[in-house]
Amino acid sequence: MTDLDNFIAGLPKAELHLHIEGSLEPELMFALAERNGVAIPFASVEDVRAAYDFSNLQDFLDIYYAGANVLLTRADFHDLAMAYFQRAAADGVVHAELMFDPQTHTDRGVPFEEVIEGLLSAMAVAEAEYGITSALILSFLRHLSEEAAFATLAMAGPWLDRIAAVGLDSSEVGHPPSKFARVFAAARQKGLKITAHAGEEGPPEYVYEALDLLHVERIDHGNRALENPALIERLASEGMTLTVCPLSNLKLCVVSDLTDHPVDKMLALGLKATINSDDPAYFGGYVADNYRAVAKARGLSRNDLVQLARNSFTGSFLPPEAILANIEKLDAYAAG
Ligand code: ADE
Ligand code: ZN
Numbered sequence: 001m002t003d004l005d006n007f008i009a010g011l012p013k014a015e016l017h018l019h020i021e022g023s024l025e026p027e028l029m030f031a032l033a034e035r036n037g038v039a040i041p042f043a044s045v046e047d048v049r050a051a052y053d054f055s056n057l058q059d060f061l062d063i064y065y066a067g068a069n070v071l072l073t074r075a076d077f078h079d080l081a082m083a084y085f086q087r088a089a090a091d092g093v094v095h096a097e098l099m100f101d102p103q104t105h106t107d108r109g110v111p112f113e114e115v116i117e118g119l120l121s122a123m124a125v126a127e128a129e130y131g132i133t134s135a136l137i138l139s140f141l142r143h144l145s146e147e148a149a150f151a152t153l154a155m156a157g158p159w160l161d162r163i164a165a166v167g168l169d170s171s172e173v174g175h176p177p178s179k180f181a182r183v184f185a186a187a188r189q190k191g192l193k194i195t196a197h198a199g200e201e202g203p204p205e206y207v208y209e210a211l212d213l214l215h216v217e218r219i220d221h222g223n224r225a226l227e228n229p230a231l232i233e234r235l236a237s238e239g240m241t242l243t244v245c246p247l248s249n250l251k252l253c254v255v256s257d258l259t260d261h262p263v264d265k266m267l268a269l270g271l272k273a274t275i276n277s278d279d280p281a282y283f284g285g286y287v288a289d290n291y292r293a294v295a296k297a298r299g300l301s302r303n304d305l306v307q308l309a310r311n312s313f314t315g316s317f318l319p320p321e322a323i324l325a326n327i328e329k330l331d332a333y334a335a336g
Pocket of ligand 1: 019022057064169170171172197200248278279
């Protein structure tokens, strides 16, 4: 490990864009398949990894939803989240905001309660064992209907005080934020915070819709906002957080090479970029791997890395006092 690798591992950071189902490593997929008697279309762990060769978002989503079939009980969701928190702790994560896709599970007959209680119990252990605070983001699948999203929001009713925000993920093109304007308005009325994937594969117009129709407090990805100077100006002046995912962008061909990754351009434009892993088991690295890969490819300075970590706290859904406490930790670390 170089000095920079060590600096990144120790850098206190928040992870704001992490799909917990996307942290399902092939080894755990096999273990859960066996535990639950679920058949999977792979002969070995190597076979699974070999299938992770994607040309676009949909290629990945097809495999990601198939992998999630092994998750059935609250113990499975607990084990899945604990495996993530263990990696996060080693990566200097002190706060994580976990997206979960209830519809991927409830549509297979897994009760919402099993999913969320398994995640919540792991979150409690993570705080006690690793000192990692965490929050949940309930994400609606955008390839499904708004009516289905409303049904999911209703299912979440008894747990609303344990859910920080709602999000929007899955196949972006053809499923604009406008399709979900009413369900996001209902979620806002319930006091939930709002985020949405926009501008990963979809055009800048989808980012405008996320801002104007969903009233997002963060944009997940946002890469294609860079195509529109007026949008850049607006995102910068509003201090909108972008949850950028470099290794995801590489694996899903959003960028053709990490040396072309725009994260430092975003910072230079005054955009509040953060670094995240998205679906680490599928994209070849956890959050510190993402910092390292993009730092090397783009020659980021320690100041850039500290700025990205600072943005991860100020862009989080933590209360102001917790943000301040984390920033103090970060400043003390950066001062050496
Ligand atoms: N679901 C899991 N990862 C995703 C991504 N990067 N984009 C859209 N939906 C997702
Ligand atoms: Zn994502």
